Amino acid sequence: MSMQKCGLFYTTYAREDGLFPSKFQKICLALFFAVLLVCPQFLDSYVMSILNLILIAVIGAVSLNLLTGVCGQMSLGHGAFVGVGAYGAAVLSNMGVPFFLALLGGGAVAAMVGMIFGIPSLRLKGIYLAISTLAAQLILEYVFLHAGSITGGANGLPVDAPEIMGYSFDTDSKIFYLILLVTVLCVLVVTNVIRTRPGRAFVAIRDYHQSAENVGVNLFAFKLQAFGLSSFLAGIAGGLWAHYTMYITPEQFSMGLSISYLAMIIIGGMGSVLGSIFGAIFITLLPEMLNLLTTSLGGIAPDLSAIIVPMKEGVFGLMLVLFLIFEPEGLARKWRLTKAYWKLYPFAY
Amino acid sequence: MEYYLQLIINGLVVGSIYSLVALGFVIIFKATKVVNFAQGELVMVGAYICFALTVQFQLPFLVSFLLTLVFSIALAILVERLILRPLIGEPIISVIMVTIGLSSMLKSFVQMVWGTQIQVFPAILPQEPYMLLGLPIAPVYVAAFGLSVLLFGVFSLFFKYSSLGIAMRATAFDQQAAQSMGIGIKSIFALSWCIAAVVSSIGGIILGNINGINAQLGQLGLKVFPAVILGGLDSLLGAALGGLIIGVLENICEGAAKDLFGLGGFKEVASFVILVIILMIKPYGLFGTKEIERV
Numbered sequence: 001m002s003m004q005k006c007g008l009f010y011t012t013y014a015r016e017d018g019l020f021p022s023k024f025q026k027i028c029l030a031l032f033f034a035v036l037l038v039c040p041q042f043l044d045s046y047v048m049s050i051l052n053l054i055l056i057a058v059i060g061a062v063s064l065n066l067l068t069g070v071c072g073q074m075s076l077g078h079g080a081f082v083g084v085g086a087y088g089a090a091v092l093s094n095m096g097v098p099f100f101l102a103l104l105g106g107g108a109v110a111a112m113v114g115m116i117f118g119i120p121s122l123r124l125k126g127i128y129l130a131i132s133t134l135a136a137q138l139i140l141e142y143v144f145l146h147a148g149s150i151t152g153g154a155n156g157l158p159v160d161a162p163e164i165m166g167y168s169f170d171t172d173s174k175i176f177y178l179i180l181l182v183t184v185l186c187v188l189v190v191t192n193v194i195r196t197r198p199g200r201a202f203v204a205i206r207d208y209h210q211s212a213e214n215v216g217v218n219l220f221a222f223k224l225q226a227f228g229l230s231s232f233l234a235g236i237a238g239g240l241w242a243h244y245t246m247y248i249t250p251e252q253f254s255m256g257l258s259i260s261y262l263a264m265i266i267i268g269g270m271g272s273v274l275g276s277i278f279g280a281i282f283i284t285l286l287p288e289m290l291n292l293l294t295t296s297l298g299g300i301a302p303d304l305s306a307i308i309v310p311m312k313e314g315v316f317g318l319m320l321v322l323f324l325i326f327e328p329e330g331l332a333r334k335w336r337l338t339k340a341y342w343k344l345y346p347f348a349y
Numbered sequence: 350m351e352y353y354l355q356l357i358i359n360g361l362v363v364g365s366i367y368s369l370v371a372l373g374f375v376i377i378f379k380a381t382k383v384v385n386f387a388q389g390e391l392v393m394v395g396a397y398i399c400f401a402l403t404v405q406f407q408l409p410f411l412v413s414f415l416l417t418l419v420f421s422i423a424l425a426i427l428v429e430r431l432i433l434r435p436l437i438g439e440p441i442i443s444v445i446m447v448t449i450g451l452s453s454m455l456k457s458f459v460q461m462v463w464g465t466q467i468q469v470f471p472a473i474l475p476q477e478p479y480m481l482l483g484l485p486i487a488p489v490y491v492a493a494f495g496l497s498v499l500l501f502g503v504f505s506l507f508f509k510y511s512s513l514g515i516a517m518r519a520t521a522f523d524q525q526a527a528q529s530m531g532i533g534i535k536s537i538f539a540l541s542w543c544i545a546a547v548v549s550s551i552g553g554i555i556l557g558n559i560n561g562i563n564a565q566l567g568q569l570g571l572k573v574f575p576a577v578i579l580g581g582l583d584s585l586l587g588a589a590l591g592g593l594i595i596g597v598l599e600n601i602c603e604g605a606a607k608d609l610f611g612l613g614g615f616k617e618v619a620s621f622v623i624l625v626i627i628l629m630i631k632p633y634g635l636f637g638t639k640e641i642e643r644v
Contacts, residue, residue, distance in 0.1 A: 068442065074441075074442050074445070120625070120628055120629060123628075123629075123632055124628060124632055126441045127384045127441060127445070127582070128578070128628060128632055130384070130441075130442075130445055131574045131578060131624070131628070132624070132625060132628050134571070134574065134621075135574075135575075135621040135622075135624045135625050135628075136625075138571070138617070138618055138621045139618055139621055139622060139625070141618075142614075142615075142617060142618040145614075146612065146613075146614070259449055259453075262442075262446060262449075263446070263450075266442075266443070266446055270442075307460075307461045309460075310456070310457045310458075310459075310460030310461045311457060311461060312457075313453045313454075313456060313457040313460075314453060314454050314456075314457025314458060314461070315457075316450075316453055317449075317450040317451065317452070317453025317454035317456075317457065318450070318454055319450075320446060320447070320449065320450030320453070321432055321447055321450040321451065321454070324436065324439075324443050324446060324447045324450070325432070325435045325436065325447075328439065328443060
């Protein structure tokens with residue numbers, strides 16, 4: 001979040017602590033949101049649906065980045081936590097609970113489950129933690145599939161479109177505003193948590209857990225908080241997703257989802273909120289780009305559509321590998337470099 | 350009782366294949382500290398290459414078997430050189446993710462070439478079952494078990510007595526010390542990937558002969574994690590025992606869950622429940638090296 005222009009001098013500490021220290025930054029953000037707010041008027045429902053999916057992915061990616069990028073606890077089970085939130089919110093909302101309460105309820109259930117699976121993190125690190133969260137993913141997937149009386153099993157669970165005070169958010173453009181609101185709130189929460197005491201503790205744990213413990217960070221409490229908060233936000237993403245797609249099945253929350261969230265934060269930039277947003281955009285748009293490519297090539301090579309589905313996965317893997325090898329700090333770093341370049345333009349230094 | 354005995358025998362056979370795949374995993378982890386999430390995909394690619402050579406190119410089984418091993422070695426060298434080597438010294442999450450990316454690429458490659466439907470190997474061994482303790486056992490099961498015991502024997506001797514094996518153990522123990530004693534650790538890394546790919550391919554070919562192959566075969570790689578965690582991430586003996594124990598336990602759990610609660614498909618998740626329990630009680634497994642940390 002360091003989109004600062006030259007010649008910015010702080011005169012008060014409060015100013016320096018501000019989330020957006022310069023006026024230029026605020027104007028840019030305001031313009032960005034103004035464009036976002038009017039775009040449902042001009043875009044068709046297909047583009048809006050992609051925008052909605054990107055926003056939901058942003059919540060998931062930001063929350064995973066809080067856990068993995070900031071606190072250093074790798075999770076291969078994030079997709080399942082999103083699923084817990086989705087089922088939680090869907091069940092509550094089907095029982096007649098108002099939308100926002102159902103969303104929070106789903107988040108709370110996800111937070112609880114996340115904290116339970118976070119308990120081993122006190123003893124386990126690195127590869128062992130990754131494998132224990134992998135187990136969480138597979139166990140939760142099994143529960144989604146076999147707790148048929150709650151989750152509808154393999155048939156899935158229908159959910160109604162969200163309704164607030166009798167106003168139904170039943171089209172892509174209408175629900176966009178709702179999702180945008182929740183996403184902005186979630187991103188603000190994560191940005192601010194990183195700036196506060198627990199956030200500093202998370203970073204200390206990531207950088208070296210034993211030093212963190214020696215300077216008085218309670219490892220168990222903070223690791224659990226990281227798991228809890230991260231899964232809470234994941235649950236919110238799941239609840240939104242359930243209400244947006246209006247139908248949830250276990251295979252939506254498979255291992256593949258967990259992996260694509262991890263890919264988002266790696267391609268975006270570990271530990272960076274802005275990076276999570278870039279990553280979410282990139283990974284959500286990737287299959288759409290491939291679709292576009294094949295439809296445009298359809299005239300030349302009609303057989304292409306048969307291999308498009310496996311090809312998507314291959315391109316995804318390739319992107320992941322290329323980013324890890326050539327740009328391990330992700331798009332956030334590219335963004336920083338680009339800004340630095342234009343700040344000094346036309347001079348190189 | 351006979352039902353459970355049958356379950357145990359099936360578990361031992363499947364478990365011996367888990368052991369083979371776990372062996373590959375442990376060899377890579379021991380020498381390079383890389384956690385290979387693409388182990389299952391190496392199994393799948395090996396099985397498909399052998400299938401293509403025997404069925405589509407009509408080569409005799411033994412020839413295509415050997416050609417598959419050659420292909421696995423080439424693939425392993427390529428992967429090690431292009432993907433893993435640039436990441437030496439990177440944080441563990443990067444290394445894990447790069448192998449996940451690799452697994453996506455391999456899966457995608459197999460599906461683009463052979464599609465997603467089940468393919469069946471032609472029968473190589475006789476179909477007439479042997480009788481053991483009054484239970485019928487297919488010859489391919491016996492061959493699977495025998496082959497994996499044989500491979501474990503070979504590798505134990507290799508690591509114990511051959512100079513290359515000793516070099517590999519030295520590298521695993523302390524990379525810098527090994528390097529200063531004149532061991533080329535880059536070639537050791539490549540070698541460990543080659544061994545892992547070869548044993549995985551053999552596992553894939555055996556499995557293809559038992560069940561047929563499809564694009565879901567890579568899922569087998571996930572079963573490796575409970576097996577190696579139980580045995581200890583860096584222990585060959587642990588991999589062997591862990592694979593067998595997980596194979597038997599998951600079959601028994603499946604049978605018991607169906608028998609007692611009428612719960613289907615518990616097999617898929619049983620080994621992971623066991624895994625969580627092991628991690629809670631004994632995180633370094635039965636034979637793993639404890640990491641001791643001092644500030």
